[in-house]
Amino acid sequence: MVAARALAVVVALSAGCARAQSPEALDWLRKIHDATQRLSYSGTFVYQNGGRSETSKITRYVDSGGDIEKLEVMDGVPREIVRTRDTVRCYLPESKVVKVDRRSAERGFPALLPERVTALAHHYDISLGETRRIAGFDCRAVVLTPKDNLRYGYRLYADSASGMLLKAITFDSAGQEVEQFMFTQLSLGNISRDRVRPRYAAGSWRIEDAAAAPAHLAGWSLNRELPGFRKVTELKRRLESKPVGQVVYSDGLAAVSVFIEPLEGRSVPTGLASMGAIHIYTREVADHRITVVGEAPAVSVQRIADAVEYRRPQ
Amino acid sequence: MKEKISALMDGELDGKAAAALIDELQRDMRLREHDGEALDAWRTYHLVSDAMRDARPLSAGFRDRVLERLAAEPTVLAPKRPAFEPRKRFAMPAAAAASLAAVGLVGWLALGPQHQATAPQSPAVAQAVVQPILDTKKPVLVPLPTATPDYLLAHQGFSPRISLQGMAPYARTVSAQANEGRK
Numbered sequence: 479m480v481a482a483r484a485l486a487v488v489v490a491l492s493a494g495c496a497r498a499q500s501p502e503a504l505d506w507l508r509k510i511h512d513a514t515q516r517l518s519y520s521g522t523f524v525y526q527n528g529g530r531s532e533t534s535k536i537t538r539y540v541d542s543g544g545d546i547e548k549l550e551v552m553d554g555v556p557r558e559i560v561r562t563r564d565t566v567r568c569y570l571p572e573s574k575v576v577k578v579d580r581r582s583a584e585r586g587f588p589a590l591l592p593e594r595v596t597a598l599a600h601h602y603d604i605s606l607g608e609t610r611r612i613a614g615f616d617c618r619a620v621v622l623t624p625k626d627n628l629r630y631g632y633r634l635y636a637d638s639a640s641g642m643l644l645k646a647i648t649f650d651s652a653g654q655e656v657e658q659f660m661f662t663q664l665s666l667g668n669i670s671r672d673r674v675r676p677r678y679a680a681g682s683w684r685i686e687d688a689a690a691a692p693a694h695l696a697g698w699s700l701n702r703e704l705p706g707f708r709k710v711t712e713l714k715r716r717l718e719s720k721p722v723g724q725v726v727y728s729d730g731l732a733a734v735s736v737f738i739e740p741l742e743g744r745s746v747p748t749g750l751a752s753m754g755a756i757h758i759y760t761r762e763v764a765d766h767r768i769t770v771v772g773e774a775p776a777v778s779v780q781r782i783a784d785a786v787e788y789r790r791p792q
Numbered sequence: 793m794k795e796k797i798s799a800l801m802d803g804e805l806d807g808k809a810a811a812a813l814i815d816e817l818q819r820d821m822r823l824r825e826h827d828g829e830a831l832d833a834w835r836t837y838h839l840v841s842d843a844m845r846d847a848r849p850l851s852a853g854f855r856d857r858v859l860e861r862l863a864a865e866p867t868v869l870a871p872k873r874p875a876f877e878p879r880k881r882f883a884m885p886a887a888a889a890a891s892l893a894a895v896g897l898v899g900w901l902a903l904g905p906q907h908q909a910t911a912p913q914s915p916a917v918a919q920a921v922v923q924p925i926l927d928t929k930k931p932v933l934v935p936l937p938t939a940t941p942d943y944l945l946a947h948q949g950f951s952p953r954i955s956l957q958g959m960a961p962y963a964r965t966v967s968a969q970a971n972e973g974r975k
Binding site: 514532549579581634646690715722732733735747753758759760771772780 | 836931932933934935936937939940942943944945946947949950951952953955956957958959960961962963964965
């Protein structure tokens with residue numbers, strides 16, 4: 479009975495592995511990737527998870543020197559995030575704080591390069607879906623269906639003409655939607671540099687610099703890898719002004735971060751917290767707080783958390 | 793190669809192709825330090841299916857110990873093939889595959905009862921039988937950590953999704969802050 483069930487899983491899995499990827503769908507992914515790097519735009523989008531939804535404005539300016547992007551939240555407390563090629567700044571006007579994250583540590587980080595799109599096919603079936611009109615754009619759906627329950631699936635709607643991503647739905651292994659991003663208004667091109675400057679004159683604000691830098695976190699490892707997820711970077715940073723280690727694992731599309739911070743005698747509740755597609759699992763290992771954060775199913779995040787171990791370096 | 797391995801696991805390959813592939817698996821296995829693509833795919837697929845099937849990984853060296861013992865056993869299944877009879881070329885690799893399958897089966901059987909002994913008989917476990925999940929316990933639910941916006945800000949920059957979606961995923965950071973504000 480056990481063997482029969484196992485065999486069924488194996489057969490189902492291998493059938494999934496054997497299914498050919500549509501080259502056309504891969505081309506669409508490359509087209510979306512290219513549009514994301516190349517286009518200037520300005521628009522309004524809604525982020526939804528569960529019953530919550532929030533409206534934000536996003537503006538992107540591209541020139542030969544690189545790109546600058548600004549995200550402003552329109553609902554609730556005002557705040558904005560400005561991302562340049564090498565720095566992310568989060569402006570919190572209520573507390574007059576700027577959180578600064580320099581991206582030197584991730585320079586050269588092989589995000590999702592066009593040539594890696596093909597590698598995604600190891601973990602996802604990639605196919606073309608329906609056409610649909612979204613915010614005035616004629617869009618085509620590209621569907622990434624995960625081959626196991628360790629990652630989410632994605633339904634991406636991109637403008638047929640430009641490749642610009644208009645809508646992204648994340649769904650779980652049962653096909654249930656867990657979150658979505660959707661533009662309700664978008665204009666491409668003609669963005670002046672002024673549009674991506676921060677709204678706030680933050681000269682007198684307190685600056686919290688994460689001081690992220692590549693590091694080797696000696697003694698820390700996973701005693702069991704999660705299939706398909708590989709370590710992509712390891713760094714140290716400051717978080718709430720305390721030193722923290724961060725190790726990032728990714729399957730090429732989803733990423734999971736392991737944060738490691740000294741507990742200094744305090745204790746932490748072990749358990750899982752969720753927000754849309756983000757899961758956060760916290761536990762204690764060797765007098766350290768381990769916080770695993772990822773846009774992956776709870777089971778993946780928990781499994782990575784459970785695999786974290788510390789061995790005193792010899 | 794991966795397609796071929798999965799076809800082999802499905803029993804879809806014809807005898808000749810299967811024999812060639814099993815030969816390749818054996819070759820990979822002999823050069824243990826450098827796992828070849830075929831063996832790598834074979835193991836990965838089995839590992840993934842193990843994971844989905846709720847099985848625990850076997851102890852390090854389990855396979856080697858079993859193979860050693862198998863080697864020490866008198867060979868009944870795979871008598872030495874006569875070199876002159878081409879049809880029987882398949883006999884040896886097939887037997888090897890059977891041995892491998894047997895190793896896998898021993899693994900499942902050995903783990904089965906253990907699981908039942910240790911797993912609490914709760915409805916969650918019963919459900920796990922129907923819908924294969926990993927051998928993770930049902931987690932305790934806790935509130936989002938107070939530093940969630942900071943964790944997300946630190947994490948988000950490493951999400952490959954940014955390559956497809958620009959910084960829209962950073963909206964989650966903001967959303968987490970809103971969550972925090974509601975408490």
